[in-house]
Amino acid sequence: MFSRLLGAELARVHAALAEKFATSTASGDDLANEMTRRLDAAVAAAPALAPYRDALASEFDTLRSADLAVQRVHGDFHLGQTLHSPNGWTIIDFEGEPAKSAAERRAPDSVWRDVAGMLRSFDYARSAHAEPLGDSARNWTRQAQTAFCEGYCGAREAPRALLSAYEADKAAYEVVYETRNRPDWVAIPLGAVALLATSVKE
Numbered sequence: 001m002f003s004r005l006l007g008a009e010l011a012r013v014h015a016a017l018a019e020k021f022a023t024s025t026a027s028g029d030d031l032a033n034e035m036t037r038r039l040d041a042a043v044a045a046a047p048a049l050a051p052y053r054d055a056l057a058s059e060f061d062t063l064r065s066a067d068l069a070v071q072r073v074h075g076d077f078h079l080g081q082t083l084h085s086p087n088g089w090t091i092i093d094f095e096g097e098p099a100k101s102a103a104e105r106r107a108p109d110s111v112w113r114d115v116a117g118m119l120r121s122f123d124y125a126r127s128a129h130a131e132p133l134g135d136s137a138r139n140w141t142r143q144a145q146t147a148f149c150e151g152y153c154g155a156r157e158a159p160r161a162l163l164s165a166y167e168a169d170k171a172a173y174e175v176v177y178e179t180r181n182r183p184d185w186v187a188i189p190l191g192a193v194a195l196l197a198t199s200v201k202e
Helices: 002-020 028-045 047-061 102-106 112-129 135-153 160-181 187-201
Strands: 024-027 067-070 082-085 088-091
Touching: 002 088, 002 112, 002 135, 024 028, 028 047, 028 067, 028 160, 047 160, 047 187, 112 135, 112 160, 112 187, 160 187
Parallel strands: none
Antiparallel strands: 024 067, 082 088
């Protein structure tokens, strides 16, 4: 599956970035605080997020009391930042997330931010081009996400709590972006936020 090969290519790029630039560790407490700060700013900008605020914040709290490996990452990874040819996948545009400052874009982060970005991108591809509630569309998304993670992780297990936190962080950002720029699309990330919030409660 193409998504599995894309996951393997992201892993290769991350390994090259780790070799070229410094790697370090970061505080899970600091990351949880930063994600919660961004969430509160997102709720202020997009009140539709308000019912899910506490559940998402508790998702971020699972990162506390841990040290996280960080390094240079892509920072704004989605399908639009990739090219596919007969030679395989090419990852492009390493400028980082447009809403962040240059310093924030260059700052080390967890590789799971990029993985979460692509998982969200698969959900967008399904939701924007197919009936969102169709079983075949949902199955495609799950298969693409699973294959991508398998390609990225190889024999490793993805850290579920960390990955879920980054997915929630990204989805909240997307709700604000769509609210400001494409209101007709806001249901896509808001649906993801609702699912993530429900999984936290369970």
